Each structure stands twice: as C-alpha cells, then as structure tokens.
Amino acid sequence: xxxxxxxxxxxxxxxxxxxxxxxxxxxxxxxxxxxxxxxxxxxxxxxxxxxxxxxxxxxxxxxxxxxxxxxxxxxxxxxxxxxxxxxxxxxxxxxxxxxxxxxxxxxxxxxxxxxxxxxxxxxxxxxxxxxxxxxxxxxxxxxxxxxxxx
Numbered sequence: 001x002x003x004x005x006x007x008x009x010x011x012x013x014x015x016x017x018x019x020x021x022x023x024x025x026x027x028x029x030x031x032x033x034x035x036x037x038x039x040x041x042x043x044x045x046x047x048x049x050x051x052x053x054x055x056x057x058x059x060x061x062x063x064x065x066x067x068x069x070x071x072x073x074x075x076x077x078x079x080x081x082x083x084x085x086x087x088x089x090x091x092x093x094x095x096x097x098x099x100x101x102x103x104x105x106x107x108x109x110x111x112x113x114x115x116x117x118x119x120x121x122x123x124x125x126x127x128x129x130x131x132x133x134x135x136x137x138x139x140x141x142x143x144x145x146x147x148x149x150x
Contacts, residue, residue: 004116006140009133010123018122022115023070029110030065030075033103034082041083041092053086060085075107076100 004015038057042049049057064078076097080090096103123129132138 004119007133008116008120008123009130009140010119011128011130014123014126014128015119018119019115022118023111025066026114026118027065027068027111028114029107030068030078031061032110033075033107034061034064034079037079037096038082038086038088041088041095042086044092044095045089047088049086056085057082072101072104075104 001012001015001019004010004019005012035057038061039049060082064081065075068074068078076093079093079096083090083092120129130138133140
C-alpha cells in the first residue's frame with residue numbers, strides 16, 4: 001500500500017479498496033501452482049489427465065486458491081482438494097512438499113504483482129493516477145508516524 005501511493009501515484013481512496021480485495025480474490029499464482037503441481041503428480045503416477053479432468057483441475061484449483069488462507073503452506077493443504085477431485089493419490093503431495101516453501105515465495109510475488117498492476121490499471125482508467133509520481137518527477141510527502149502508535 002505504501003508503494004502504491006509513494007511510487008506508483010495511486011491515491012489512498014483507491015488502493016485501500018483494490019489491494020485488500022485483490023489480496024483475497026486475485027490469487028492467480030496459487031491457482032497456477034496447484035494446476036501445474038497436479039499435472040506433475042499425474043505424470044509421476046503415470047495417470048494421464050483427460051480433458052474433463054483438466055477442466056476439473058482448472059475449476060477446483062481456482063476455487064481452492066480463493067478459499068486458501070493467506071499463510072505459508074495453505075496452498076499445499078488445499079492441494080488435497082484438487083487431487084481428490086481428479087482421482088489422484090493424496091500421497092503425491094509429498095512429491096512437492098519439499099519445494100513448496102520456496103514456490104510459495106514465487107506465488108506470493110505473482111499475486112502481489114497482479115494486485116498492484118490491477119490497481120494501477122484502475123487508477124489510470126479512472127483518471128486518478130498521479131503521473132508525476134508514477135514517472136518519478138515528484139515525490140509524495142511522507143507523513144511521519146505519530147509517536148506511540150505502530
């Protein structure tokens with residue numbers, strides 16, 4: 001939120017709505033991860049996914065990622081729902097568990113970048129973007145925090 005205002009030129013009235021909303025529903029990194037991990041597990045078990053199963057993976061991964069908590073490792077837990085939906089063994093989660101923490105960092109980066117890009121696009125289309133701040137021609141005044149408040 002700080003960067004949206006100070007570096008991107010998006011007003012607080014906009015980013016205070018779009019960024020929290022995006023943090024909950026724009027979880028494309030997690031959905032993509034679940035889809036790719038499901039295909040990996042299917043290949044590991046030599047169980048090819050049919051076209052209807054692939055659509056089931058897309059649907060359940062999207063819904064599971066929206067419902068996942070915003071804590072590290074939540075996507076791994078929600079993966080069980082996706083695997084169950086297409087009939088893959090839950091033991092396949094162990095294959096990706098070792099790299100999940102590192103992959104979680106990349107998923108978070110994708111999610112945050114998407115949220116910022118959408119906020120920027122809305123600000124521009126609504127005429128709320130401060131182009132001088134965006135292009136670095138002007139700095140936003142930093143209001144110091146009140147002592148004693150964190």
